[in-house]
Amino acid sequence: MTWQDKVAVVTGASSGIGAATARLFASKGLRVFLVARRLDRLLELQAEIASAGGKAEVAAADLRSEKNRSEVFYQIGAADVLVNNAGFGWYGYFHKMNWNTASEMLRVNVEAMAHFTSLFLPGMYERNYGRIVNVGSISGNVPSQGIAMYAASKAFMDAFTTALCREARGTGVHVSVVRAGPVKTEFCESALRHENGGHVPTEKVGVTSEYIARRIWQLLVRPKRVIHAPRWLGIAPWAELSFGWLEDRIGPLLLKRAGK
Ligand SMILES: NC(=O)c1ccc[n+]([C@@H]2O[C@H](COP(=O)([O-])OP(=O)(O)OC[C@H]3O[C@@H](n4cnc5c(N)ncnc54)[C@H](OP(=O)(O)O)[C@@H]3O)[C@@H](O)[C@H]2O)c1
Numbered sequence: 038m039t040w041q042d043k044v045a046v047v048t049g050a051s052s053g054i055g056a057a058t059a060r061l062f063a064s065k066g067l068r069v070f071l072v073a074r075r076l077d078r079l080l081e082l083q084a085e086i087a088s089a090g091g092k093a094e095v096a097a098a099d100l101r102s103e104k105n106r107s108e109v110f111y112q113i114g115a116a117d118v119l120v121n122n123a124g125f126g127w128y129g130y131f132h133k134m135n136w137n138t139a140s141e142m143l144r145v146n147v148e149a150m151a152h153f154t155s156l157f158l159p160g161m162y163e164r165n166y167g168r169i170v171n172v173g174s175i176s177g178n179v180p181s182q183g184i185a186m187y188a189a190s191k192a193f194m195d196a197f198t199t200a201l202c203r204e205a206r207g208t209g210v211h212v213s214v215v216r217a218g219p220v221k222t223e224f225c226e227s228a229l230r231h232e233n234g235g236h237v238p239t240e241k242v243g244v245t246s247e248y249i250a251r252r253i254w255q256l257l258v259r260p261k262r263v264i265h266a267p268r269w270l271g272i273a274p275w276a277e278l279s280f281g282w283l284e285d286r287i288g289p290l291l292l293k294r295a296g297k
Pocket residue numbers: 048049050051052053054055072073074075076078098099100101122123124125126145172173174175217218219220221222223224225227243
């Protein structure tokens with residue numbers, strides 16, 4: 038299996054997990070399309086990849102817009118690999134979440150992921166080859182207090198991935214979800230930028246973007262429906278089933294104590 042010049046689309050490539058994934062893919066010989074809003078960051082990454090001998094192209098777009106997503110698809114045409122990674126969080130009581138922020142979150146975390154999948158997947162089936170990796174969160178399985186909309190968006194991604202993975206069984210197309218725990222990126226800063234956004238409790242802990250990128254790479258090489266990153270988080274869905282009642286009791290107190 039050669040990865041040379043396979044086309045990979047990485048959304049949210051201007052920072053964090055997306056940038057690390059794009060860098061890693063390019064170092065393996067893939068031609069990477071970098072998608073996000075911040076053009077300066079994308080151009081910087083493109084230049085860095087080129088100077089290391091890799092190939093990257095920029096497709097700047099605000100993924101809240103359906104029109105922009107379609108334009109990105111027409112620019113790229115066909116992809117062998119799609120990493121739906123663009124997304125953002127917000128922390129606090131849902132009743133204090135401005136609907137604009139909530140709606141934006143649905144459009145980026147849910148709609149853009151499903152829309153890009155619907156645009157690129159048919160071509161993958163035609164060529165009987167494709168890899169889609171959705172960057173989800175363990176919160177999709179453990180919907181804690183303070184992240185109602187975010188957890189629900191990642192639960193959608195999780196269910197969507199599972200169903201698509203089952204549809205693709207026996208073909209050359211594979212669809213996977215990464216259930217990530219905290220990762221040290223700009224995620225927590227970005228959550229604070231939205232109206233009434235609070236500090237994400239896990240902002241000081243987490244694995245590196247490079248670690249997640251390596252796990253994503255492993256998924257391309259050896260596809261699996263779901264991975265947990267870090268691995269020990271595999272117990273979390275079981276803990277939710279067994280001890281969800283405990284979180285029901287202490288969760289509201291934690292949120293109240295945090296002053297959100
Ligand atoms: N960090 C964590 O603790 C953690 C844990 C679990 C899952 N995740 C997931 O990992 C993914 C990547 O996040 P990260 O941790 O790497 O955070 P990050 O550094 O803040 O990266 C988020 C990326 O999404 C892009 N993005 C956000 N809104 C966009 C929009 N409207 N249009 C286009 N691109 C947009 C951002 O680019 P622009 O701002 O340039 O548009 C940026 O490249 C997210 O889906 C997140 O939910 C993160």
